[in-house]
Amino acid sequence: MPERRRLPTPPGRPRFDLDLEGDGFEFDASGGGSGSGGRVPRWIRGSDDGGHNDVGLFRVLGALVLIAAIVVALVLPVSPLRVIGRGAGGGESAGQGITARALGDLPPLPPGLTAVSRLYELSVPEGLTGSQAIEVSLIERNGDGNNLGFYTYEGQTWKRLAVAVLTADGKGASGELPYPPKSVAVLRSMVSARSLGLIVEGGQAPDTRLLAGASIVAVRGAALGKDAQTLSVRAGALEAASKVAGGKPVYLAVGSGSDSAAAGQLNADLAASIATAVRAQGAGGVLVDLGVLPREQRDAVSRFAAELSARLRAERRGFLMAVPAGGRDGGAYDWNALLAVADGIWLIPRVDAGAYHAEVDAALSGAREAGVDTARVALVLDQRSQESWPGQRVSLTRRDALALASTIMRQNDAAGGAGGGTMVNLYAPFLAGSGGGMRWDDGARAVTFGFIDAGVRHTVWIENQFSAAFRLDLAGRHNLGGIVIDQAEGDDGLAEIAEAVTTFVQGTPPRLERPFGPYLVPCWQALGGGSIEGASECWRQDLAAPSAAWRAPRDAGTYTIRLVVSDGVAFIGQERTLQVSSGGRVEMSGVTATPAPTPTQTPTPTATATANAPAAPVRTTTATPPRTPTATATGTPTATATASGTPRPPGPGGN
16 A cells, blocks of 8 residues: 655644544644654545645634634624613614723712723713613722722713622623613722612502612502591502512512501400511511501500511511601600610601701701600602692692693783784693792702682692702711602602712712702793793703793684793693684683703702701702704603693683
């Protein structure tokens, strides 16, 4: 048989021989040729004895290319930021074209924050908007996922964007940004974190964005009768919350159903009934809310709490007690006695919004003087707004509050005038009691407006990010151990409140601001024809005119007027159609609520000390509104609320 050809091997070099006949790779370290005593390398041959087959050579070259690719992948850096999807579960591709570049030195960080990633400057394609889910590489592998957040550096200021969650390998952090920023970094709050609790109605599930940082979810699924002896339980009240809780404890919240439950009947039988209901619902514990009680029921409440606690502890279930603000001594609630048997206290103030800070501050100051461990007390924040009048108080959504304020009414008309055409006199009846517009109340630390209905003065207090920040500051100054969000089912129009709470419980002090004054002034607009006269310039002046007039055009036709109001965060407008006849007569149609433009806000620190101001500095937001307001919000609106139903007419003088 002819001698098999082989590739030459340099002297003194080991040989590697690829054997595809089953022997694998063979190694000859002798350094010699075929006569050196080592095994002769074998190569695959074709049927032609005079030639050799290069298949083996190509396989070796392919392996070398693969090894080189692996080396390149290990040596060259990977992208420090990865867009992993669109927020809120969007299915379309997101973040196409976003690139990141690490900046050099990190700008100075506020006290209590430390960096766990570099600051990356982002290049965002024009027109890319909406929330984005991203993952950012950290400086080093991390095993502590507590108190992480995405931040951006804008206008010489660090701004928190969202919660950041550590990836499984500890090399990165992921989360959902509300919009594509120009820069992003992952920072950790070093201040002691507080607990976060959530309260939802029976059959409802909490907002998953809040659930990530929550420790307890309480579901209103049972209520006491007015005699405090009967207990009604809603079947399956906890099911929706339990499905999304992810193993976090879900409590049954037992309410009084009234602010005047008779605590005198609280006894062991009722405690047994509550414990049975908790067991039947499969709850991890119970939150008991007896409402506002007379001071003489103090001992009865303490005995009842001790009895219920003993039953729940025997079954290894949790027990929380809700208390209202009841003066410096706690009123019917002995906080120290309750904390001796309960896992904690949730303070649900139940006071008029105008007196909130005075009453809650007195209750917490008295508790601290009595030696109460305030680290075991959580303040409940209700996201709903409030309307109050003598002896009454009701809750309403911010959307409904703004819809009420933007109601348009028509007064007596005046014909002719220097400009010709009919003058239609307009006014906002529900703003008449507050000077024709919204206003900021320094005592309540909230936006408010007022009106007279059937001879009775009503006041509406709007809950938003400004008022929430001052309430969080109150909790911080009294060293409370937690915050609870009531009505935590989720409302995109109140997302800024949830974000403020999440930031606070992670250790960042609240940003105390007042709304930009001109935003609180109603904006009258004439759409399609005619002109508004006698009104304040939209978003340019601090003082509101009590009314406005629309001068009808000479041409007959259908025209529209709009009234836009704002609490400094959300904007909502209502429109009314006016039909102008050939004879100059004007008929006004019903009301249609529409979204309104949302100017971009830029906070600017200013000194605004007042007699009732808190110790922390207060800022006033300033902004530049859009030059040409339209019915569609510019940018990403804070809220695109529309009124449901028809706003009620005022008592006197309605039209």
